[in-house]
Amino acid sequence: MPELNLVLLGPPGSGKGTQGERLNADLHLPYYATGDILRGAVRDETELGKTAKQYMDNGELVPDEVIVGVIAERIDSEEAAEGFILDGFPRTTPQAEALDAKLAELGRKVTSVLLIDVTDDEVVRRLGGRRTCEAEGHVYHVEFNPPKVAGICDIDGSPLVVRDDDKPDVIRKRLSTYHEKTEPLVAYYEGTGVLTRVDGVRPPDEVTAELREVLAGISA
Numbered sequence: 001m002p003e004l005n006l007v008l009l010g011p012p013g014s015g016k017g018t019q020g021e022r023l024n025a026d027l028h029l030p031y032y033a034t035g036d037i038l039r040g041a042v043r044d045e046t047e048l049g050k051t052a053k054q055y056m057d058n059g060e061l062v063p064d065e066v067i068v069g070v071i072a073e074r075i076d077s078e079e080a081a082e083g084f085i086l087d088g089f090p091r092t093t094p095q096a097e098a099l100d101a102k103l104a105e106l107g108r109k110v111t112s113v114l115l116i117d118v119t120d121d122e123v124v125r126r127l128g129g130r131r132t133c134e135a136e137g138h139v140y141h142v143e144f145n146p147p148k149v150a151g152i153c154d155i156d157g158s159p160l161v162v163r164d165d166d167k168p169d170v171i172r173k174r175l176s177t178y179h180e181k182t183e184p185l186v187a188y189y190e191g192t193g194v195l196t197r198v199d200g201v202r203p204p205d206e207v208t209a210e211l212r213e214v215l216a217g218i219s220a
């Protein structure tokens, strides 16, 4: 099997997390969701967490030198030897260049970039209704995936909250950050010939099916 070094791209609320977890189960590759890694650090009040929190609370991107160090450490590990799935990194062209440089150092490269395309209106609808479990980060939606009991996690019974970065003005800020900083990545990866676009305004199962087809084409 060739290595599968994957990057998931898409606006916040595009379903990257759901798709990343499914690919993680399918492919047995480590799934590195940068947002979860950072939120874990914030919760545990590590040095990284304290630095990152100031930026995340304002809907801004965590600076490159902070995030690049964290990701590089994971990619250069035994568990990622056959490949990995990155979600939430890279988010800017300099980060993509830093990733390429790190991989080149290891004799590797990005195999495929999967862009899950979703409109701004759909993003607002999806994120505005999102509720997250305080204990473990299990995610629900008031409209699409409600818990059995309102406000309570089905899995561990802990309270569901609106994450700071799912609040309306922060959603708008995240979208404008995405358009400004992350969209140039699409052009960057189109240039290296590894980008595939997938329509994300469809049921998650259809998106998963298409992603599997794309990846089957790559590993064949």
Ligand SMILES: [Zn+2]
Pocket (backbone or CB within 6 Å): 133, 134, 135, 136, 137, 138, 153, 154, 155, 156, 157, 158
């Ligand atoms: Zn939970």
